Amino acid sequence: MWKWVGVTIVATAVAVMTLGCSQQPSGTAAVIEDKTYTVTPASVKVKAGIVTGDVTEMKVTERVEKGSGRVVSPAKLTGTLKLKNSSKDQAVRLVGGKIQYIDAQGQPMKLEETRTEPTIKFATYGAERLDPGQDATQSLDVDFPAEALKAKKLREIRLELTYIPSPYKEETVTFTVVIGGQ
Numbered sequence: 001m002w003k004w005v006g007v008t009i010v011a012t013a014v015a016v017m018t019l020g021c022s023q024q025p026s027g028t029a030a031v032i033e034d035k036t037y038t039v040t041p042a043s044v045k046v047k048a049g050i051v052t053g054d055v056t057e058m059k060v061t062e063r064v065e066k067g068s069g070r071v072v073s074p075a076k077l078t079g080t081l082k083l084k085n086s087s088k089d090q091a092v093r094l095v096g097g098k099i100q101y102i103d104a105q106g107q108p109m110k111l112e113e114t115r116t117e118p119t120i121k122f123a124t125y126g127a128e129r130l131d132p133g134q135d136a137t138q139s140l141d142v143d144f145p146a147e148a149l150k151a152k153k154l155r156e157i158r159l160e161l162t163y164i165p166s167p168y169k170e171e172t173v174t175f176t177v178v179i180g181g182q
Contacts, residue, residue, distance in 0.1 A: 031066040037149060039077075046083075048161045050090060053083040053135070055159070060144050074115060075144040077157075081120065082137045085130035089169070092130045094122040095162040099140075101148050102156045109145045109154070118142030120159075132168055 039058040046053050057080050063073035077099070085092045097120035101109040111117065120138060122128040130136055148154040 030068075032063055032072050033066050034061050035064045036061045037075075039079075042079075046159065048159075049163075050085060050087040050165060051083050051092060051094075051130075051161060051163060052086045053081065055140070056080045056082070058140075060149065062149075071146075074112070075146060075149060077118070077140060077142050077144040079140040080137060081140055081159075082135060083130070083161075084135035085132055087132050087165070087168070089132065089167065090165045091132065091168040093164040093166070094128045094130065094136065095164060096121055097162065098160045099142055100158040100160070101145055101154055102158055103148075103153055104155050106155070109148055111143055111145050115143040115145075118144075 037060040039060060042058050043054060043056040044058075046055060058077065059079070060075050060077050062071055062075040064071055081097075083094065099118040099120070103109050119142070120140065122136070122138060128136075
């Protein structure tokens with residue numbers, strides 16, 4: 001049985017991106033710097049069915065050429081996703097996740113054609129299975145739409161988690177033994 005659960009994370013990008021192009025003088029190496037945009041709030045609590053947790057240390061970073069402002073590496077959303085199985089009687093197998101960026105009108109924002117859809121894969125062996133009370137931590141490093149860097153364009157970030165719940169039981173078995181013929 002597959003279970004799709006969506007969690008909405010409200011975040012606001014609080015910076016405006018400036019674009020420009022200019023030629024570098026020949027023989028001069030371009031200086032590349034990280035341009036970081038704050039995400040407010042930087043940490044949020046999440047709950048999707050029996051899976052709870054936090055998304056922390058969220059920020060958006062792009063690499064730009066100093067002086068010209070030319071984007072060298074497009075924007076990425078980074079952070080840490082920590083999930084916990086809050087159930088007392090079900091194990092959870094984390095299958096994956098998808099992130100959507102929602103604009104001010106409530107519509108999903110599209111990424112540029114050359115970019116990949118932001119997905120989360122729980123690739124670490126064992127991290128994808130959470131018994132009751134267990135938790136797992138996953139790094140986030142996903143593409144972020146350039147349009148969302150403009151003021152008041154991004155309203156929220158939506159995290160859709162896919163997981164498979166299964167019954168979890170602990171039983172006790174008692175048996176009689178004798179040691180050394182006693």
